[in-house]
Amino acid sequence: MSTPLSGPEPASQAPGREPVGPRPSRSRAARDHAPITLTGLVGKVLLLGLTAGIAVWAAFPLIDGAMWAGLALLAASTAGLFYLYLTRRHIPAKYLVPGTLFLIAFQVVPVLYTASTAFTNFGDGHRGSKDEAIVAIQTSSVTQVPGSTEYALSIATTGDPATAPLVFLVTDPTTGEVSAGDAGGLRRLDAADVTVSAGGKVTAADGYTVLNVGQASARSEEITDLVVPTAGGALRSSGLSRAYEGKAVRAYDSGCDCIRDTVTGQSFTSDEEVGAFVAADGERLAQGWKVNVGLSNFTRVLTDxxxxxxxxxxxxxxxxxxxxxxxxxxxxxxxxxxxxxxxxxxxxxxxxxxxxxxxxxxxxxxxxxxxxxxxxxxxxxxxxxxxxxxxxxxxxxxxxxxxxxxxxxxxxxxxxxxxxxxxxxxxxxxxxxxxxxxxxxxxxxxxxxxxxxxxxxxxxxxxxxxxxxxxxxxxxxxxxxxxxxxxxxxxxxxxxxxxxxxxxxxxxxxxxxxxxxxxxxxxxxxxxxxxxxxxxxxxxxxxxx
Known part of the structure; x- marks a missing residue:
């Protein structure tokens, strides 16, 4: 009886021999269906929830500032992170992406921001926009004029008496209405929420801490510097118990793009190259705005x-x-x-x-x-x-x-x-x-x-x-x-x-x-x-x- 012809026995079936060739690898399907541990699931949910919370928190300022490109980048980044960590693919990227994001956030972005700042005049007196500079110039020039209305004044804060922002609590002498004022302006308070003394001074107000004489004296310089814009001018303090509504002696004239001083008659013209209002004799107002100055900061190091x-x-x-x-x-x-x-x-x-x-x-x-x-x-x-x-x-x-x-x-x-x-x-x-x-x-x-x-x-x-x-x-x-x-x-x-x-x-x-x-x-x-x-x-x- 003849034996049928056949090829050599496969190495995997030969007794006493190791398989020849590459070892079988774990299939993608097996990897995709690997069991998920409870700890891993909880950790993934917490981290992705934190990512979503941060994204929502960051979205509101972008929407408020109409920064649509930044909002689109935020949405795309968040969606990419969710896709990456909700799938079982791209294993190396799961480890590389967090480090890359931190590198961008704490190294690349600060360097780029520093480089962009180097081409500007950003600093004291040049921190905001031109409109903000005009408001600051006008409010800082407020002085008391004959006939200025005077108010009973109490100094208050919304937090720590020693460090929290100051608030003026003033009582209108004609109507008896109480208002709270800060750098953002005046807002009327409900009469039921305040306690006013016989002299018209506020002694207590809901949501505010009224400073005593010692606490107010310790912050007298801040009280003097505080200017509260009003419809007719601005409020400034006159001591610790009185305030007056003064008039701005410097006003902006859009026709000449300049600031005019109504007392001296001097005019300060806008200079977009330096970001400030400058007089004919070279005098410059302290309040300016942020502008691009090119290479002047770099040449100053070499030429000054x-x-x-x-x-x-x-x-x-x-x-x-x-x-x-x-x-x-x-x-x-x-x-x-x-x-x-x-x-x-x-x-x-x-x-x-x-x-x-x-x-x-x-x-x-x-x-x-x-x-x-x-x-x-x-x-x-x-x-x-x-x-x-x-x-x-x-x-x-x-x-x-x-x-x-x-x-x-x-x-x-x-x-x-x-x-x-x-x-x-x-x-x-x-x-x-x-x-x-x-x-x-x-x-x-x-x-x-x-x-x-x-x-x-x-x-x-x-x-x-x-x-x-x-x-x-x-x-x-x-x-x-x-x-x-x-x-x-x-x-x-x-x-x-x-x-x-x-x-x-x-x-x-x-x-x-x-x-x-x-x-x-x-x-x-x-x-x-x-x-x-x-x-x-x-x-x-x-x-x-």
Missing amino acids: RDISGPFLSTLVWNFAFAIGSTGGTFLLGMFIALVLHSPRMRGTNLYRVLLVLPYAMPSFAMLLAWRDMFNADFGLINNLFGLDVDWFGHSWTARFAVILVQLWLGYPYMFLVATGALQAIPPELTEATSVDGASPWQSFRAVTLPLLLVALSPLLISSFAYNFNNFNAIYLTTEGAPFPADNPTNGATDLLITYTYRLAFGGQGAEFGFAAAISLFIFAIVAVVSTVSFRRTRKQEEVYS
Whole structure:
């Protein structure tokens, strides 16, 4: 009886043999029908519900401001998130999308907003629109004129008497009606909701906290500055118990697009380039509006002699501070790590705990402590070593002091990362150099240091970028001092970030547009240095890989 011809037995059926070829993968249908746990379902419902709530909350301001493009983007984003997390597809995107959204919200958007602000005059006196500036000019020029109506006044708030916004409670002397007024205008109160004394002063009102004399006196400056617009002018206080309805002496004339002062006859014409009303003699009203100023903020840094000279000298010191702080902490931390890495050392764990103590302390508290230790009169440094040095009174001693403080605060971090990198270097490499007759220094220079730099170069670059903008290190120790007699805005220890802070938020008021422009300069400098450093690091990795 013959045996029928057949092919070789399939590998999957051959006894004692493993299947040949690719392993069977889990089908898409199986994945799509995988069971959903209760915890996963509850978490998904809560997160998607939170997403929907945030979307609804954000939609109302967009609708109110007629920002239809933003509303459409919000709706599309919300719908995309619901689609992504309600389906079983696009598994990688489920993990990448949250991080991407946070990156856009907290990194990309602030950078773009800063860049857009750098091309404007945004700052004190230039925060709103032209219409808002006109209203502010007219209300701030309100003065009492003969025949102005006077009201009994009570000062109140809708919250904390010390911090909540102020409200004027006034009683009309002719009708006895009580009104509440703030910067938004007057609104009449129901007589049943207020208690009025015989003199017409409000002593209590539903929803308001009436301030006593002491509480009102503590906020007298705010009371004086508060202007309540009315149909015939505006209300201003006259002391703490009386208010008057005055007239605006400056009014806007749409025919000439100017502000006219009815008392002096002076006229202030609108200047759209600077966003302010300017008189013929160059006098400018304090209230202006936000406009695009092009590259003027950037050219001001380079062409204004009062700014460009100090800016360049500060830039040189900024590089010296960042390089000195980063290089000093790296060398000290690496040296200590090498010492404790030696097998002949005993008690290394105790030493390591003691050496990282500066890293465990709050840096702002340590900076303040070091500032006191460098005090010329009662500081620990002078008293301990018998010195008489005014550390913060001279340029070079102040610079040496701040770098020394950074050395003490920063070496523990470099010590920790160098310790980890040393432990990752195979001991066979250094042993091979010893067999070849190399000295310990030659072995360190040829093997250990290059391998350390390959591992730590990204950390050194990030440390340089951090120290380049280390605001706290300067502001909490020297505040930029010492200052030359002819330039109180630029000190010997100022970094670009502290110099910018003083220029932008100094005595002349906040200049957010100018500050944003200098921030972009700083960003460009750090970005160029980091890019060049990373390229050199990549070449170094290729050599030692």
